[in-house]
Amino acid sequence: MGDKTAYNDRNIAFLMDGESVSVGNIVYECFHRSIPMHSHSDNSYEIHYISSGHGMVTISGEEYDTLPGTLYITGPHVKHSMVPDDKDPLSEFCIYLKLSPDGKTGRSGLSPLKLFREMSIWYGKDGYGIHALMRSLFAELGEESIGYRTVVESLIRQIIIACVRNYSVNEESSDLRGTEHSDNQYLIIEEAFLYEYATLTLPILAGRLNLSTRQTQRLLIEHYGMTFQSKKTEAKMSAAALMLGLPDKTVTEIADELGYSSVEHFSSAFKKFYGMSASKYRKKVIK
The missing domain is CATH 2.60.120.10 (Jelly Rolls)
Known part of the structure; x- marks a missing residue:
């Protein structure tokens, strides 16, 4: 083709x-x-x-x-x-x-x-x-x-x-309304975003929670006030901020570890989230 x-x-x-x-x-x-x-x-x-x-x-x-x-x-x-x-x-x-x-x-x-x-x-x-x-x-x-x-x-x-x-x-x-969610479900959500921010997808998370993707989105919005993608971006940007404080780690390595397909995509996402470039943020935290 x-x-x-x-x-x-x-x-x-x-x-x-x-x-x-x-x-x-x-x-x-x-x-x-x-x-x-x-x-x-x-x-x-x-x-x-x-x-x-x-x-x-x-x-x-x-x-x-x-x-x-x-x-x-x-x-x-x-x-x-x-x-x-x-x-x-x-x-x-x-x-x-x-x-x-x-x-x-x-x-x-x-x-x-x-x-x-x-x-x-x-x-x-x-x-x-x-x-x-x-x-x-x-x-x-x-x-x-x-x-x-x-x-x-x-x-x-x-x-x-x-x-x-x-x-x-x-x-x-099956609808989210009227469904009781256990503390274990919230633990699953929080650990997934904490450790798998680079690779986690909505269908994977929904499967672990035994919910549909729509139910999972509703649960995230109702309990955390954000969509799956917004929460994943927050988790990735939090990790990015920590990694930029490590002088031996390059921006290219950080972008790769976070699951971005290019440095440009990472840099654009970082600037949109923090309002400054990754290089400027790094200079600010490494003195």
């Missing part, structure tokens, strides 16, 4: 759970350029899967240091942008979907598309084989063999279901 492969003229549309799903762009791109902040219209969703490379993704003001295997969904009016690493640019599969306006199917209970609609923002590690599904999708679109449109529709349905499974198939039946 080259730097960019795009299919935007196939007029793919189908029904799923009684709703219409129209597929706009289906794109694979290795990014050597930044994507500025933008959003999409009512009932529009993008599925993004990062197959390789590193970079910084910003969604609704939250910054994510992004690695291969990352899945994120952006729904209507969700502002997002992406800055690839110059030396190891991000490669992304992206599907743009337009759902029926009202979202009313006449069906009761849970359905994959109903749950998908709730995912106006989701970011995490894929655990349901979306990379393989994307590769199969592009192979079908490229070859255009007999019956390929039927296969393509089936693959897109499977990708939507995989997104929902990542999000949580039981989200509607």
